[in-house]
Amino acid sequence: MADEKFGPVEFMVIGVPLDGVPDAVVTEVQKLVDADVVDLLDVAYVSKAEDGTVTTLELEEIDHPALAALDPDGVGLAGEEDLLDVSAGLAPGSAALVLVVEHTWARSFLAAVVETPAEILMSERITAEVVNEVVRIGKTLD
Template sequence: MSAPSTTMGPVEWIAIAFPGPRLADALAPALAELVRSGTVRLLDALVVHTSVDGAVTVSELEDEDGPAFEAVDGEVLELINDDDMAAVAAGLEPDTTTLVLVWEDRWAATFGEQVAGMHGVLLAHDRLPHADVERALGAALTDEVPA
């Protein structure tokens, strides 16, 4: 049996806004599966509530009402600071709930070990907008269909 990986994968943060005063319980199983499968390691998770009158409150994911998110295993490393939360909250519409996650992309750690072992250096990293990828895939599929 080989030793477990000690290389850390890329760490990212995301903020996802939902309408209404709370997170939907239906989100919990998908997030829990990402963690359970080892795809990601959850390093921090906060929830930002913006009331109808615009008042903002922040809580840890584990403090959300109901048992749905108890199955989400993660750490609270306090990587998200007050300035980060203020920046997220500034752009929120009233009556929204925003999930802010910091996670390590565990799926990339093994590849990263191989790159590092060959003295490779990451030169650039970015995300492509989903709409751009869909457009390109749609165009590629259209080009492949014989006329």
């Protein structure tokens, strides 16, 4: 994996109020970056007005000082087509923050796998909502 620079990357779409991104969300992203759990590769904002007009903003266009301070690595993985796909899923009068993050914690693990006869046969992300629901149901059955 010596030639590989990145670990697994996740494209996240977080619904946010139309009037702006909550500071608490930005603070938590910064904590993850500072702890080297993730690297921030790209940030964008997508909104859909009540009349259906879509606005997409790259990080430097977003009026939010704490977001501007995040300083992603600038790989630009959230392209125009991706942002249009996000907007298609938004209801009128709603908005979303788009984050592209690299899971840096996985770099050395993946290197160990690649540099041995082992191989990753499957990787699947299970959302927190699903895990919490399964655990809740399991506790109810006990």
